[in-house]
Amino acid sequence: xxxxxxxxxxxxxxxxxxxxxxxxxxxxxxxxxxxxxxxxxxxxxxxxxxxxxxxxxxxxxxxxxxxxxxxxxxxxxxxxxxxxxxxxxxxxxxxxxxxxxxxxxxxxxxxxxxxxxxxxxxxxxxxxxxxxxxxxxxxxxxxxxxxxxxxxxxxxxxxxxxxxxxxxxxxxxxxxxxxxxxxxxxxxxxxxxxxxxxxxxxxxxxxxxxxxxxxxxxx
Amino acid sequence: xxxxxxxxxxxxxxxxxxxxxxxxxxxxxxxxxxxxxxxxxxxxxxxxxxxxxxxxxxxxxxxxxxxxxxxxxxxxxxxxxxxxxxxxxxxxxxxxxxxxxxxxxxxxxxxxxxxxxxxxxxxxxxxxxxxxxxxxxxxxxxxxxxxxxxxxxxxxxxxxxxxxxxxxxxxxxxxxxxxxxxxxxxxxxxxxxxxxxxxxxxxxxxxxxxxxxxxxxxx
DNA sequence: GGCACTTTGTTCCTGCGTTCACAAGCGGCT
DNA sequence: AGCCGCTTGTGAACGCAGGAACAAAGTGCC
Numbered sequence: 001x002x003x004x005x006x007x008x009x010x011x012x013x014x015x016x017x018x019x020x021x022x023x024x025x026x027x028x029x030x031x032x033x034x035x036x037x038x039x040x041x042x043x044x045x046x047x048x049x050x051x052x053x054x055x056x057x058x059x060x061x062x063x064x065x066x067x068x069x070x071x072x073x074x075x076x077x078x079x080x081x082x083x084x085x086x087x088x089x090x091x092x093x094x095x096x097x098x099x100x101x102x103x104x105x106x107x108x109x110x111x112x113x114x115x116x117x118x119x120x121x122x123x124x125x126x127x128x129x130x131x132x133x134x135x136x137x138x139x140x141x142x143x144x145x146x147x148x149x150x151x152x153x154x155x156x157x158x159x160x161x162x163x164x165x166x167x168x169x170x171x172x173x174x175x176x177x178x179x180x181x182x183x184x185x186x187x188x189x190x191x192x193x194x195x196x197x198x199x200x201x202x203x204x205x206x207x208x209x210x211x212x213x214x215x216x217x218x219x
Numbered sequence: 220x221x222x223x224x225x226x227x228x229x230x231x232x233x234x235x236x237x238x239x240x241x242x243x244x245x246x247x248x249x250x251x252x253x254x255x256x257x258x259x260x261x262x263x264x265x266x267x268x269x270x271x272x273x274x275x276x277x278x279x280x281x282x283x284x285x286x287x288x289x290x291x292x293x294x295x296x297x298x299x300x301x302x303x304x305x306x307x308x309x310x311x312x313x314x315x316x317x318x319x320x321x322x323x324x325x326x327x328x329x330x331x332x333x334x335x336x337x338x339x340x341x342x343x344x345x346x347x348x349x350x351x352x353x354x355x356x357x358x359x360x361x362x363x364x365x366x367x368x369x370x371x372x373x374x375x376x377x378x379x380x381x382x383x384x385x386x387x388x389x390x391x392x393x394x395x396x397x398x399x400x401x402x403x404x405x406x407x408x409x410x411x412x413x414x415x416x417x418x419x420x421x422x423x424x425x426x427x428x429x430x431x432x433x434x435x436x437x438x
Numbered sequence: 439g440g441c442a443c444t445t446t447g448t449t450c451c452t453g454c455g456t457t458c459a460c461a462a463g464c465g466g467c468t
Numbered sequence: 469a470g471c472c473g474c475t476t477g478t479g480a481a482c483g484c485a486g487g488a489a490c491a492a493a494g495t496g497c498c
Binding site: 254255256270271273274278280281282283284285286 | 473474475476477478
């Protein structure tokens with residue numbers, strides 16, 4: 001009865017977001033159809049895997065032809081839930097927070113910042129884009145008033161857990177954490193972590209592993 | 220003959236980096252030993268998984284007691300290859316690039332920016348921290364002079380691939396890409412991608428999946 | 439109208455990552 | 469010195485993601 005199996009693997013969802021971006025680019029370029037091979041190449045994945053990913057949302061291509069760019073884009077937009085813009089609050093307006101608040105790429109992808117917060121009086125009142133930085137005290141009120149569903153944390157590590165708790169209590173259901181700590185959130189609240197140091201350390205490891213420099217250097 | 224099996228799964232490496240950070244915090248707090256359960260809890264993973272991760276680098280705990288904090292931290296530091304600082308070049312000094320260049324967290328974790336580059340004359344010469352933004356022309360020279368092994372891309376999507384090619388040609392072996400495009404690099408060059416929009420879209424999907432809001436909203 | 443080519447959607451299979459459960463080893467107590 | 473409890477390290481099973489190969493289907497051409 002349900003056309004969608006309703007359970008799409010998380011790894012697949014992440015790739016769907018990538019496909020969506022590629023499709024947007026193709027649509028801008030005037031393309032009307034794409035084959036799985038071409039799309040997979042642009043997204044950096046295996047063609048078979050791409051078709052399997054897409055199969056999770058039912059048949060949406062035409063055999064012998066490929067996928068309709070606009071159609072597939074709209075369907076992905078719906079499935080990913082970015083049909084309507086999601087309100088986001090951003091806590092911690094340091095360097096990284098300011099950069100994110102000012103990043104234009106979010107607005108065009110279904111996300112809109114509806115509140116910027118910081119604890120430092122020096123930051124409060126500062127304008128970034130079309131928003132003003134507010135005091136942390138107003139966090140709950142703004143979340144309630146705007147119905148923001150996503151919280152982005154760019155605070156120092158020491159206060160991240162406390163802010164996370166407040167966001168969850170205020171009704172935010174998804175949190176994107178840039179602070180270098182592992183957060184614990186109540187059930188029903190999703191937390192995703194972006195850790196730049198970890199990414200660099202993985203790269204460092206892969207680099208040194210590829211060339212075990214210093215091992216056989218005895219000449 | 221080789222004490223290390225030499226092949227550590229990438230997912231494990233990412234977690235090792237997390238453990239390392241937790242250990243650093245514990246060491247600062249004066250703790251001398253930790254059990255796998257406590258460490259796993261702080262890192263947000265399964266205790267058994269943590270022990271398996273650690274087993275990849277040989278026995279390094281004491282049964283009945285736990286792990287020596289300082290000892291394990293040093294060993295992880297060595298294994299991850301952040302014993303010596305890695306030189307990083309950062310290309311694209313926009314909002315995000317500036318934030319990363321100014322982020323103090325990297326220096327304490329074995330990474331040091333040795334060059335900041337931008338194509339815009341308006342940016343060139345600007346000082347961020349202890350470095351000056353240089354013209355993109357100098358990229359190859361600086362990489363050669365400093366032996367930088369890691370490149371960080373925070374450029375617009377349109378030029379990311381070109382810069383990636385130049386970095387690879389200049390001898391950079393690891394690239395961390397923040398630009399919203401899928402890069403292709405020659406063999407021997409590792410590319411890791413951090414895509415903020417994708418993270419948000421995954422959150423949006425998980426949020427809407429949990430509550431099919433809008434289905435019963437007849438009011 | 440029929441045929442062949444192209445491309446999707448699916449199925450099978452292989453490999454990896456994760457988890458659970460047990461045996462081995464070490465410290466502390468008696 | 470011997471025993472007990474605690475914790476690590478490892479072996480095995482489960483589940484999942486990724487990749488390759490095959491069948492179905494639709495288009496364009498002859």
